[in-house]
Amino acid sequence: MALLEVKGLHASYGPTRVLHGMNFAIDEGSITAVLGANGAGKTTTLRALCGMVKTEGEVRFGGARIDGRLTEDIVRLGIAHVPDGRGTFVNLTTEENLRLGAYTHKDPAAVESDLERVFGYFPRLKERLRQQAGTLSGGEQQMLAVSRAMMLRPRLLLLDEPSFGLAPLLVRELFEIMRTVNQRERVSILLVEQNAAMALDLADHAYLIETGRVVLSGPADEIKRDDAVRRSYLGY
Amino acid sequence: MTRRASIGVAVLLVIACLLLPFVVSNYRTFQFTLVLVYAIALLGLNILTGYNGQISLGHGAFYAIGAYTAAVLMDRLGAPYWATVPAAGAVCLVAGFLFGLPALRLEGLYLALATFALGVSMPQLLKYHHLEKWTGGVQGIVIAKPEPPAFLHEAGLRMNSDQWLYFFALTVAAVMFVLGWNLLRGRVGRALIAIRDQHIAAEAMGINSALYKSLAFGVSAMYTGVAGALGAIAVQYVAPDSFTIFLSLVFLVGIVVGGLASISGALYGALFIQFVPNVADEISKAAPWAIFGLFLIGFVYLMPTGVAGAVRMLLVRFTRKGAK
Amino acid sequence: MDAFIHQVLSGLATGGIYASLALALVMIYQVTHLVNFAQGEMAMFSTYAAWSLINAGMGYWPAFLLTVLFAFALGVVIERVVIRPVEDAPVLAIVVIFIALLVILNSATGWIYSYTIKTFPSPFPKEPLFGNTYVSSHELGAIGVTLVVLVLLYVFFRFTPLGLAMRAVAQNPESSRLVGIRVGWMLALGWGLAAAVGAVAGMMIAPIVYLDPNMMGGILLYAFAAALLGGIESPFGAVLGGFVVGVLENVLGAYVIGNDLKLSVALGLIIGVLLVRPSGFFGRVHVTRV
Numbered sequence: 001m002a003l004l005e006v007k008g009l010h011a012s013y014g015p016t017r018v019l020h021g022m023n024f025a026i027d028e029g030s031i032t033a034v035l036g037a038n039g040a041g042k043t044t045t046l047r048a049l050c051g052m053v054k055t056e057g058e059v060r061f062g063g064a065r066i067d068g069r070l071t072e073d074i075v076r077l078g079i080a081h082v083p084d085g086r087g088t089f090v091n092l093t094t095e096e097n098l099r100l101g102a103y104t105h106k107d108p109a110a111v112e113s114d115l116e117r118v119f120g121y122f123p124r125l126k127e128r129l130r131q132q133a134g135t136l137s138g139g140e141q142q143m144l145a146v147s148r149a150m151m152l153r154p155r156l157l158l159l160d161e162p163s164f165g166l167a168p169l170l171v172r173e174l175f176e177i178m179r180t181v182n183q184r185e186r187v188s189i190l191l192v193e194q195n196a197a198m199a200l201d202l203a204d205h206a207y208l209i210e211t212g213r214v215v216l217s218g219p220a221d222e223i224k225r226d227d228a229v230r231r232s233y234l235g236y
Numbered sequence: 237m238t239r240r241a242s243i244g245v246a247v248l249l250v251i252a253c254l255l256l257p258f259v260v261s262n263y264r265t266f267q268f269t270l271v272l273v274y275a276i277a278l279l280g281l282n283i284l285t286g287y288n289g290q291i292s293l294g295h296g297a298f299y300a301i302g303a304y305t306a307a308v309l310m311d312r313l314g315a316p317y318w319a320t321v322p323a324a325g326a327v328c329l330v331a332g333f334l335f336g337l338p339a340l341r342l343e344g345l346y347l348a349l350a351t352f353a354l355g356v357s358m359p360q361l362l363k364y365h366h367l368e369k370w371t372g373g374v375q376g377i378v379i380a381k382p383e384p385p386a387f388l389h390e391a392g393l394r395m396n397s398d399q400w401l402y403f404f405a406l407t408v409a410a411v412m413f414v415l416g417w418n419l420l421r422g423r424v425g426r427a428l429i430a431i432r433d434q435h436i437a438a439e440a441m442g443i444n445s446a447l448y449k450s451l452a453f454g455v456s457a458m459y460t461g462v463a464g465a466l467g468a469i470a471v472q473y474v475a476p477d478s479f480t481i482f483l484s485l486v487f488l489v490g491i492v493v494g495g496l497a498s499i500s501g502a503l504y505g506a507l508f509i510q511f512v513p514n515v516a517d518e519i520s521k522a523a524p525w526a527i528f529g530l531f532l533i534g535f536v537y538l539m540p541t542g543v544a545g546a547v548r549m550l551l552v553r554f555t556r557k558g559a560k
Numbered sequence: 561m562d563a564f565i566h567q568v569l570s571g572l573a574t575g576g577i578y579a580s581l582a583l584a585l586v587m588i589y590q591v592t593h594l595v596n597f598a599q600g601e602m603a604m605f606s607t608y609a610a611w612s613l614i615n616a617g618m619g620y621w622p623a624f625l626l627t628v629l630f631a632f633a634l635g636v637v638i639e640r641v642v643i644r645p646v647e648d649a650p651v652l653a654i655v656v657i658f659i660a661l662l663v664i665l666n667s668a669t670g671w672i673y674s675y676t677i678k679t680f681p682s683p684f685p686k687e688p689l690f691g692n693t694y695v696s697s698h699e700l701g702a703i704g705v706t707l708v709v710l711v712l713l714y715v716f717f718r719f720t721p722l723g724l725a726m727r728a729v730a731q732n733p734e735s736s737r738l739v740g741i742r743v744g745w746m747l748a749l750g751w752g753l754a755a756a757v758g759a760v761a762g763m764m765i766a767p768i769v770y771l772d773p774n775m776m777g778g779i780l781l782y783a784f785a786a787a788l789l790g791g792i793e794s795p796f797g798a799v800l801g802g803f804v805v806g807v808l809e810n811v812l813g814a815y816v817i818g819n820d821l822k823l824s825v826a827l828g829l830i831i832g833v834l835l836v837r838p839s840g841f842f843g844r845v846h847v848t849r850v
Contacts, residue, residue: 050738071737080738087735089728100728103721104740152739291652293597293659338835344651345595346834349784352597353830356781357823364821481777485659492656522671529664536653536660537645 003028003188004049004156009057009067011041011048011212018044019212021057026156026205031182031189033203033220035196035233041212042192043084046158049190050074050081061156076104080154084161086145090134094125097133097144101151111151118147121177139170146174150181156188157181163195171195175202196233200224208233253406257399265398266470267510272405273467274506276412278490279499280459285488286497287420288452289432290339291348294355296483298328298457300362300474302464307377307474308370317382317469321408324465325458332457336450355484362476376475379468405466412459417499419455428452429497460487482525489528492535495544504543566694567810573699574768574782575806576706580761581783582790582798583713584754589792590730591750592643594654598661599783600776602638602755605665606631607762608673611680611771620683624763628756635755639748669773680766702764709760710799713753717795726750778823782809785829791840801840805829 002025011019018041026032036042048055051071059067066074075081080101089097098118102111119126122143128136133144142162149157159178163171175198182189193199200206206223208216216223223229257265281295305327306320315323335354339347363374371377384400395403419425430438431445439445468474486509494505508531513524539546581599588596596602609630613623642661646654684701717723729736729746736743762776769775786805790797805826813822833840 052734052737070742072740072742075738075740083735083738087732087738089731089735091731092724092727096724096727099721100724100736100739100741103725148739285652289652291655293655338831341838342834345593345655346838348597348651348655349595349788350831350834353781353784353827356777357827360821360823365818482663485663488656488659496652520671521675522667522669525663525667526671529660529662529667532656532660532663533642536649536656540653 002026003062004190005058005060006049007058007060009045009048009055009059011044011053011055013044013053017212018053019048019055022209022212022214024207024214024217026188026190028155029182029186029188030204031179031191031202033196033199033206034190034192034209035194035199035206035223035229036209037232038194039211040209042194042209043160044212045209046081046083046160046190046192049158050079075152078152078155079158080149080152080156081158082145082149082160082162086141088133088136088141088144090132092133093130094133094136094144095129097148098125098151101148104152114151114153118150121150121181122147138165139167142166142170142174146178150187154187156190159189159191161192161194163193163198171198178202196229200234257402262396262398265402267514269398269402269405269470270467271503271506271510272402272409273463273470274487274490274509275502276409276466277460277463277487278494278502278505279412279416280456280463281487282491282494282497282499282502283416283420283428283459284452284456286491286495286501287425287432288428288449288456289344290449290452291344292351292456292484293348293488294351294353294358294481294484295456295460295487296479296481296485297351297354297358298332298460299464299467299483299487300358300476300479301331301457302328302461303468303474303479304362304371304377304464305461306465306468307379310379310469311372311377312370317379318404320469321462321465325462328461328464329454329458331461333450333454335457336453339453340446340449351484352481355481358479358481359476362479372475374476376473376478379472379474381472382469401470405470408462408466412462413499413502416459420499424448486528489532491542493531493542495542496540498542498544500547501542501544504547508543562694563814564811567814568807569695570699571807571810572803573695573702573806574765574810575786575803576703577761577765577802578779578782578786578805579799579802580706580709580757580764581779582786582802583710583795584758584761585783585787586790586792586795586798587750587754587757589787590795591726591747592647594658595784595787595792596754597655597658597780598638598665599754599758600780601662601665601669602631602634603758603762604773604776605669606634606755606759607680607766607771607775608669610759610763611673611678611766614681620681624683627759627763631759632752632756635751635753636748638755639751643747643751644744666773673773675773678771680763680771682767698767705760705764709757713757713795722749778826781823781826781830782806785826785833788830788833788840791842794840794842797840797842800842 004026006022006024009019009022010017022045034042034045044053047053049059051069051074055067057067058065061077061079066077089100098115102114105111124140125143125147128140133141136144146162162174178189179202181187191199191203200220200223203220206218206220207214208223208229216226256268277299281292284290284292302324305324309315309320309323310317339350342350362371365373381397382401383397384395388395427443427448430443431448435445490505490509491501493508495501512527516523516527535542581603584599585596588594606627610623610627613626614620638661642657646657682698684697688697717727725741726746726749729741729743733743765779782805786801787798789804790801809822809825812825813819
């Protein structure tokens with residue numbers, strides 16, 4: 001059974017509809033990429049899953065309906081969302097940001113070991129522990145955002161444009177880490193990206209969306225070979 | 237409603253207003269005089285808060301300045317009562333404009349705060365002992381009741397002073413409302429509303445928002461000051477403790493209940509703040525304010541356009557039915 | 561000189577009370593970006609509750625604690641029932657709601673307790689402490705209570721997960737939801753805490769100004785001035801602002817403008833700060849975006 005199943009998902013900001021009946025699914029333990037041009041509705045798709053916009057249609061997580069529920073309740077079911085713009089608490093320290101990620105876990109010992117685990121992936125953050133998060137570099141803030149999401153110990157991690165504003169080398173490093181996280185911790189990942197080439201390298205499965213609809217889907221290797229995708233999104 | 241019918245209703249209303257003091261008691265006449273006074277003040281506050289979106293929680297202060305201007309002119313300088321009304325308007329126009337200049341830089345909440353502070357500290361300023369020989373300090377000033385002018389008597393019109401005061405207030409109110417109507421229905425009114433709703437866009441369209449905003453403050457204070465002068469003459473007494481922050485809040489109640497950004501709303505609001513406390517007072521001294529508070533909440537939640545909005549809606553429904 | 565020291569010290573005592581109320585205002589401002597005009601009346605209402613308890617024979621400190629709890633509940637209920645439905649309404653609507661709360665609490669108190677002025681007990685001895693001649697025990701005690709409240713709040717916000725969550729909500733509600741914080745309840749909690757702090761301020765000022773439904777009008781004004789002086793977004797600034805306003809009020813009242821114009825100090829400060837330095841001394845400058 002799919003971990004996340006979406007059927008006929010519509011979403012709108014006020015009177016403007018952005019998603020028009022999306023259908024897709026994410027398998028447990030997989031990495032899924034959602035590709036599309038600017039304004040295709042990638043960010044809105046992630047926001048819709050977390051109840052951050054008004055939606056219609058059906059969203060099932062682990063078999064149970066989650067559409068129409070409060071964002072905080074959806075998060076508590078184990079969906080961590082690294083939002084567009086990273087959502088850093090800029091006036092708090094790095095450590096406070098991380099501890100907020102574990103807000104729903106009450107066992108202090110477990111939180112400490114989660115912190116150590118996250119530092120294993122991102123040792124740089126450990127050096128910045130007492131620093132105000134707003135003063136971190138773009139790359140460090142992105143690591144912080146991913147780490148904060150991981151502190152939730154999620155079953156599904158939603159990543160919105162993690163490559164945005166990062167140097168290519170850093171992106172590669174980050175994507176490597178995401179692959180390790182996915183394999184070692186059995187976290188399913190839904191990745192929204194404009195950088196299609198990198199995303200397709202990382203992902204098992206991919207969806208291509210245009211103006212709020214899924215227009216193509218399949219295993220990442222197949223999508224990579226698709227002529228239309230190559231021309232419009234991969235540029236070769 | 238057809239055009240002829242609305243003219244008919246308007247004529248009936250005017251006749252009713254003219255006959256009113258001859259059919260009700262002197263005390264009621266006095267109360268209706270106060271309704272007219274409040275209506276002017278509410279129109280003033282509505283120009284600022286309703287039309288221009290600048291929140292004032294301290295308009296009682298301008299009412300107080302108007303009232304004291306009238307009282308000091310009459311009591312200390314022997315000015316005739318009718319002359320004090322325009323004088324109070326002029327003083328408040330200047331005072332409002334001056335307060336409005338710095339207020340320009342304050343957005344919604346902060347302006348509310350600054351005007352609230354003005355409203356709260358007004359009584360203390362009026363009691364200030366160095367001004368005592370003008371203001372009468374805590375005691376305030378007692379004003380003589382104006383008598384109906386001699387020419388009325390000679391013309392054979394018998395009128396007592398309450399009735400005369402009512403007509404005096406009615407005349408002033410009519411002038412102020414006609415002026416207000418002309419001001420708000422035209423270019424100026426549209427500019428004020430544009431600044432309220434989209435101040436940056438308004439600026440981009442070439443509206444000098446700084447000028448309009450301080451002008452709105454001045455004109456608004458002028459209206460309230462005129463009302464204050466009339467009120468002082470009607471009540472024949474001014475004292476610092478009649479002008480506490482609660483007076484400013486009464487005005488706020490008036491425009492919210494009557495209808496924000498509505499000229500007729502000022503009249504509905506005035507009727508409300510004059511007569512509802514009278515009824516409520518019989519329950520308890522605190523009851524009027526409890527009721528005011530509940531009405532404020534009720535109107536914000538359920539009827540944000542106030543009584544004027546409801547009346548407009550009823551009229552529309554009524555004319556549609558009539559047309560069928 | 562003695563008289564001057566006396567003025568400064570009793571300024572610090574009332575300043576501490578302004579600081580508490582200013583802190584309450586800042587706490588609500590931080591999470592909602594609104595200034596609660598009813599903060600003073602909420603404190604006044606709670607102080608009357610304390611008076612009832614003490615008059616019913618309860619000891620001062622149990623009554624004090626119970627009142628703080630009552631105020632907390634009052635704040636939570638007001639947020640959930642009255643403020644929540646207008647959260648996204650225009651500023652004017654929200655200001656009107658605050659004013660409605662102010663007059664309802666004021667008149668409810670007048671209705672229940674009448675408008676006659678009542679005395680309110682002080683928990684501190686009548687004789688001055690340590691034989692000093694400068695400052696009464698109540699004033700010293702009030703400073704002490706204020707400091708305890710401030711330390712408790714600091715510890716709560718700095719070192720507890722809940723305090724951290726509240727700071728997070730104040731800063732970034734959307735991100736807070738994404739880590740599973742129930743933002744709605746944090747706002748209610750913020751209101752509760754603010755009301756509780758306000759209640760302490762009310763109980764500390766009541767022995768000085770006496771109990772009456774309008775007792776908080778002026779004090780709220782000083783608290784506004786204090787919060788603005790420190791920067792309406794800075795809890796630390798609000799506290800410092802409170803003490804500064806308290807001392808200024810007393811010293812200016814005694815030596816410069818006379819006691820009968822004290823409130824104008826607050827008016828002048830409010831308008832002055834808003835014009836000269838709207839962000840206060842510790843606030844950040846905000847840029848309006850088109």
